[in-house]
Amino acid sequence: MPAPSDPALALLRQQPHDLASLERMLLAWAVHSDGADFSRARLLVWSPSRALLVGRLWWERDPAAGEPCASMLRAQRLASDGPVPERTRELRHVALQPERLIGVAAEAWRDGSLAIDDAATAGERSSGSALDHGAVAFTRAGRAFALLIGEWDTPGVPAGRTAALEHLHALAAAAFDAQ
Numbered sequence: 001m002p003a004p005s006d007p008a009l010a011l012l013r014q015q016p017h018d019l020a021s022l023e024r025m026l027l028a029w030a031v032h033s034d035g036a037d038f039s040r041a042r043l044l045v046w047s048p049s050r051a052l053l054v055g056r057l058w059w060e061r062d063p064a065a066g067e068p069c070a071s072m073l074r075a076q077r078l079a080s081d082g083p084v085p086e087r088t089r090e091l092r093h094v095a096l097q098p099e100r101l102i103g104v105a106a107e108a109w110r111d112g113s114l115a116i117d118d119a120a121t122a123g124e125r126s127s128g129s130a131l132d133h134g135a136v137a138f139t140r141a142g143r144a145f146a147l148l149i150g151e152w153d154t155p156g157v158p159a160g161r162t163a164a165l166e167h168l169h170a171l172a173a174a175a176f177d178a179q
Contacts, residue, residue: 042055136169
Protein backbone atom coordinates (compact mmCIF):
# COMPACT_ATOMS: atom_id res chain seq x y z
CA MET A 1 0.00 0.00 0.00
CA PRO A 2 1.40 3.42 -0.89
CA ALA A 3 2.16 5.73 2.02
CA PRO A 4 -0.77 8.01 2.93
CA SER A 5 1.51 10.95 2.12
CA ASP A 6 2.13 9.68 -1.46
CA PRO A 7 1.17 12.67 -3.68
CA ALA A 8 -0.22 10.49 -6.48
CA LEU A 9 -2.42 8.57 -4.03
CA ALA A 10 -3.59 11.80 -2.41
CA LEU A 11 -4.51 13.18 -5.83
CA LEU A 12 -6.39 10.02 -6.82
CA ARG A 13 -8.34 10.03 -3.56
CA GLN A 14 -9.24 13.71 -3.32
CA GLN A 15 -10.25 14.56 -6.86
CA PRO A 16 -13.91 14.09 -7.75
CA HIS A 17 -13.88 11.85 -10.79
CA ASP A 18 -15.53 8.95 -12.47
CA LEU A 19 -14.04 5.59 -13.42
CA ALA A 20 -12.82 6.86 -16.81
CA SER A 21 -10.99 9.76 -15.13
CA LEU A 22 -9.26 7.37 -12.73
CA GLU A 23 -8.19 5.17 -15.64
CA ARG A 24 -6.75 8.17 -17.51
CA MET A 25 -4.91 9.40 -14.43
CA LEU A 26 -3.37 5.98 -13.80
CA LEU A 27 -2.31 5.69 -17.44
CA ALA A 28 -0.67 9.12 -17.22
CA TRP A 29 1.24 7.94 -14.15
CA ALA A 30 2.19 4.70 -15.90
CA VAL A 31 3.95 6.51 -18.77
CA HIS A 32 5.49 9.26 -16.62
CA SER A 33 9.23 9.10 -15.94
CA ASP A 34 8.52 9.34 -12.19
CA GLY A 35 5.93 6.57 -12.47
CA ALA A 36 6.31 3.22 -14.24
CA ASP A 37 8.13 5.03 -17.08
CA PHE A 38 6.47 3.03 -19.88
CA SER A 39 6.96 4.35 -23.41
CA ARG A 40 3.40 3.26 -24.26
CA ALA A 41 0.56 1.66 -22.34
CA ARG A 42 -2.82 0.25 -23.24
CA LEU A 43 -5.71 -0.58 -20.98
CA LEU A 44 -8.04 -3.54 -21.45
CA VAL A 45 -11.14 -3.88 -19.26
CA TRP A 46 -13.30 -6.84 -18.39
CA SER A 47 -16.74 -6.84 -20.00
CA PRO A 48 -18.96 -9.16 -17.93
CA SER A 49 -21.73 -9.12 -20.54
CA ARG A 50 -19.32 -10.27 -23.26
CA ALA A 51 -17.05 -12.34 -20.99
CA LEU A 52 -14.09 -10.71 -22.77
CA LEU A 53 -11.30 -8.24 -22.14
CA VAL A 54 -11.93 -5.24 -24.39
CA GLY A 55 -9.66 -2.38 -25.40
CA ARG A 56 -10.34 0.90 -23.64
CA LEU A 57 -7.43 3.40 -23.78
CA TRP A 58 -4.00 3.86 -25.37
CA TRP A 59 -1.45 6.20 -23.78
CA GLU A 60 2.03 7.41 -24.77
CA ARG A 61 4.80 9.12 -22.85
CA ASP A 62 4.84 12.88 -23.21
CA PRO A 63 8.49 14.00 -23.21
CA ALA A 64 7.39 17.39 -21.82
CA ALA A 65 5.17 15.88 -19.12
CA GLY A 66 6.57 17.86 -16.20
CA GLU A 67 5.59 17.04 -12.65
CA PRO A 68 3.64 13.74 -12.30
CA CYS A 69 0.63 15.13 -10.41
CA ALA A 70 0.22 17.88 -13.01
CA SER A 71 0.26 15.20 -15.74
CA MET A 72 -2.37 13.23 -13.87
CA LEU A 73 -4.60 16.30 -13.53
CA ARG A 74 -4.27 17.01 -17.28
CA ALA A 75 -5.23 13.39 -17.97
CA GLN A 76 -8.26 13.71 -15.72
CA ARG A 77 -9.53 16.61 -17.84
CA LEU A 78 -8.86 15.02 -21.24
CA ALA A 79 -11.51 13.77 -23.61
CA SER A 80 -12.32 10.12 -23.13
CA ASP A 81 -10.17 8.99 -26.08
CA GLY A 82 -6.96 10.10 -24.39
CA PRO A 83 -3.97 11.91 -25.89
CA VAL A 84 -3.71 9.64 -28.95
CA PRO A 85 -7.35 9.25 -30.09
CA GLU A 86 -6.57 7.28 -33.24
CA ARG A 87 -4.63 4.62 -31.27
CA THR A 88 -7.42 4.42 -28.70
CA ARG A 89 -9.99 3.94 -31.47
CA GLU A 90 -7.88 1.11 -32.92
CA LEU A 91 -7.52 -0.50 -29.49
CA ARG A 92 -11.28 -0.43 -28.96
CA HIS A 93 -11.59 -3.05 -31.70
CA VAL A 94 -9.72 -5.52 -29.47
CA ALA A 95 -11.85 -8.09 -27.65
CA LEU A 96 -10.32 -11.30 -26.42
CA GLN A 97 -10.80 -14.13 -24.02
CA PRO A 98 -8.37 -14.05 -21.08
CA GLU A 99 -7.15 -17.51 -22.11
CA ARG A 100 -5.70 -15.94 -25.26
CA LEU A 101 -3.43 -13.59 -23.32
CA ILE A 102 0.27 -14.48 -23.48
CA GLY A 103 3.41 -13.64 -21.52
CA VAL A 104 3.26 -10.95 -18.88
CA ALA A 105 -0.32 -10.04 -19.73
CA ALA A 106 -1.48 -13.60 -19.03
CA GLU A 107 0.56 -13.80 -15.83
CA ALA A 108 -0.65 -10.47 -14.42
CA TRP A 109 -4.31 -11.17 -15.27
CA ARG A 110 -4.22 -14.72 -13.90
CA ASP A 111 -2.60 -13.63 -10.62
CA GLY A 112 -4.44 -10.31 -10.28
CA SER A 113 -1.04 -8.74 -9.81
CA LEU A 114 1.86 -7.63 -12.05
CA ALA A 115 4.58 -9.08 -14.23
CA ILE A 116 7.58 -7.93 -16.24
CA ASP A 117 9.52 -9.84 -18.84
CA ASP A 118 11.73 -9.58 -21.90
CA ALA A 119 9.50 -9.08 -24.96
CA ALA A 120 11.42 -11.62 -27.04
CA THR A 121 10.80 -14.41 -24.53
CA ALA A 122 7.24 -13.29 -23.81
CA GLY A 123 6.30 -13.51 -27.49
CA GLU A 124 4.66 -10.09 -27.34
CA ARG A 125 6.61 -7.94 -29.79
CA SER A 126 3.77 -5.84 -31.17
CA SER A 127 5.00 -2.27 -31.45
CA GLY A 128 8.28 -2.67 -33.29
CA SER A 129 11.03 -1.38 -31.02
CA ALA A 130 9.82 -2.30 -27.53
CA LEU A 131 12.46 -4.12 -25.53
CA ASP A 132 10.47 -5.06 -22.45
CA HIS A 133 6.85 -5.40 -21.44
CA GLY A 134 5.14 -5.08 -18.11
CA ALA A 135 1.56 -5.68 -17.10
CA VAL A 136 -0.53 -4.73 -14.09
CA ALA A 137 -3.97 -6.05 -13.23
CA PHE A 138 -6.22 -3.38 -11.74
CA THR A 139 -8.35 -4.80 -8.96
CA ARG A 140 -11.35 -3.77 -6.92
CA ALA A 141 -12.10 -5.65 -3.73
CA GLY A 142 -9.41 -8.15 -4.71
CA ARG A 143 -10.86 -9.01 -8.15
CA ALA A 144 -9.16 -8.08 -11.41
CA PHE A 145 -11.33 -5.95 -13.72
CA ALA A 146 -8.76 -4.26 -15.98
CA LEU A 147 -5.30 -4.95 -17.37
CA LEU A 148 -2.68 -2.32 -18.17
CA ILE A 149 0.01 -3.54 -20.57
CA GLY A 150 3.01 -1.29 -21.06
CA GLU A 151 6.15 -1.24 -23.17
CA TRP A 152 9.59 0.14 -22.40
CA ASP A 153 11.78 1.17 -25.35
CA THR A 154 14.93 1.41 -23.28
CA PRO A 155 16.65 -1.14 -21.05
CA GLY A 156 15.99 -0.84 -17.35
CA VAL A 157 16.73 -2.41 -14.01
CA PRO A 158 14.17 -5.20 -13.39
CA ALA A 159 14.04 -4.53 -9.63
CA GLY A 160 13.30 -0.84 -10.24
CA ARG A 161 10.63 -1.66 -12.78
CA THR A 162 9.06 -4.21 -10.49
CA ALA A 163 8.96 -1.65 -7.66
CA ALA A 164 7.33 0.92 -9.98
CA LEU A 165 4.69 -1.59 -11.09
CA GLU A 166 4.05 -2.63 -7.49
CA HIS A 167 3.46 1.04 -6.69
CA LEU A 168 1.11 1.42 -9.68
CA HIS A 169 -0.77 -1.74 -8.63
CA ALA A 170 -1.15 -0.43 -5.07
CA LEU A 171 -2.19 3.07 -6.25
CA ALA A 172 -4.83 1.60 -8.54
CA ALA A 173 -6.19 -0.78 -5.88
CA ALA A 174 -6.44 2.02 -3.30
CA ALA A 175 -8.11 4.39 -5.76
CA PHE A 176 -10.62 1.86 -7.10
CA ASP A 177 -11.43 0.46 -3.65
CA ALA A 178 -12.12 4.00 -2.41
CA GLN A 179 -14.58 4.64 -5.22
